Amino acid sequence: MSSRETLDPRIADIVIIGSGMAGLAAARHAHAAGRSVCILDKGRRIGGRVSTRRADGFTFNHGAQFLTARQPDFISACDSAQDAGALRPWRVAGRDAFCGAPTMRDLPAFLGEGLVIRQQVEITVITRDDGLITFHDANGPVARGRQALITAPAPQAARLLEPVARELAATARSAAYAPCWTGMYGFADQDMPDITGPVSADSGPVGWACWESGRPGADAGAAALVVQAAPDWSEAQLERDAGSIGEVLLAAWQDLVGASLPTPTYDKAHRWRYARVVRPADADAPRQTADGMIAIAGDWIAGARVEDAFMSGHRAMSSLLGINAKV
Template structure:
């Protein structure tokens, strides 16, 4: 059955787009290559516990429609205010508080937010798309086609990324677990200032609210580029940097690495989405700055535009 809109990509942007289309009374289908939706809002069950290996947090800011969604998530226990203060850690391990906007997190793992958005949608998982063109996916009629993915991935399906080429940086996220907490109780998350290996560290137990002695550490783009073919090779330098930055005496008892080849756009486009007849695009690169709220807002705005056209 041909639908009005086919969304390729089941991350938060693609799901927001599909949700807006369906809420407007149009038919929509989401095709995603993963076993479950989520994209870079990824939670992976490790040692019986969900660990957030994708986006570290989200901020509402002035995104009013996204704010209404977050308020609903909070009311239903899917989202919680986490912290408005991170630390900046220098090369010697010295820490300086860095106040900012309220950062939000998901007690059940960030994937739970995308699963909530996908509820009631026609989602086809483990579906690998080979070729996309206006109004067609893999040679079949697909209605309006939306690419909700990083531009380099979109270019593989179309020959040229909708809206033009965009540069993206890689990240390797490393989960580190100790038997007991080894860092200061008031360290929610921290930016590593100028470190060659680590860019950000998050206390996943504090973020999730269960107190687990787990850190999720994001590498720098340079460190990630060295290990895209073998992400586990990034674990040793990340452990060494984390122990040095947080002045931890013991090695973790468990460690896992996850590769994000296209983790974040180097620069956002400034436009809310890309729209052309039969083939459009949305995501966190479309907007003023790359962020979870940008991804949702981009998909939501495109979905409403498609439904109205």
């Protein structure tokens, strides 16, 4: 179905761009406050960078690897997710680490339950008129709202905001990201080297790697390996083709752990152009327009982690709702 066919004639109280952690936190907050809220996201599936790819019988958590919960509102959401079985402690990744169960995407899927979310809708233009905000994809208008929250990664948010909220576009331009090349490898042979724990390194091609079967609740049968490159290396190799990156990362992982693997039956690399925030937005730059119609959120507002994204979305919505207004 095209986005035009799914056009909802109603005007939402709040339209949110992005079904990542920031957008979901904000939408849950608005929904709980009794507002009508609609999330639009260009991706195929919910969760943004908290993502899981299934291919050829393998499962790869190729975005965020784990998370921590240290702030009350996020702890509360994580407690609910744990009760529902969508999140589990993963001590091997850190003393207070959690991961989605059985996959990372199960966390955003849980958080999105009961919300209106339209995936595969890529917003290209935002306009304002008559006290309303209209969201357009390549074919025309797809949604209207009284207020808007933009949670796309900063460079993408800046492009959307420039015509309607130049001050927020400037805020977005003050943030910066490091990229991350991620290799995903699936093996037909179940008899893999006995390395269960994740590998973490500060520099060199390999920044983090783990066998998917080592995650709590994961399918122990499928031999699937994720190797994420360190930020500097990813930056230096950013425009290389994915095929050659996949080979280099797998060879680097084998060198690092002293293992020798058979040829994978699945071998793909994914380029995260905006992976981890290396410089959040200026602390004193505006987070919403003076009239309170448009606000911004995302990890780039507050930090670099899943929890930062969630808290940023929650705070931005508090501000839009006019309660607890401190962004």
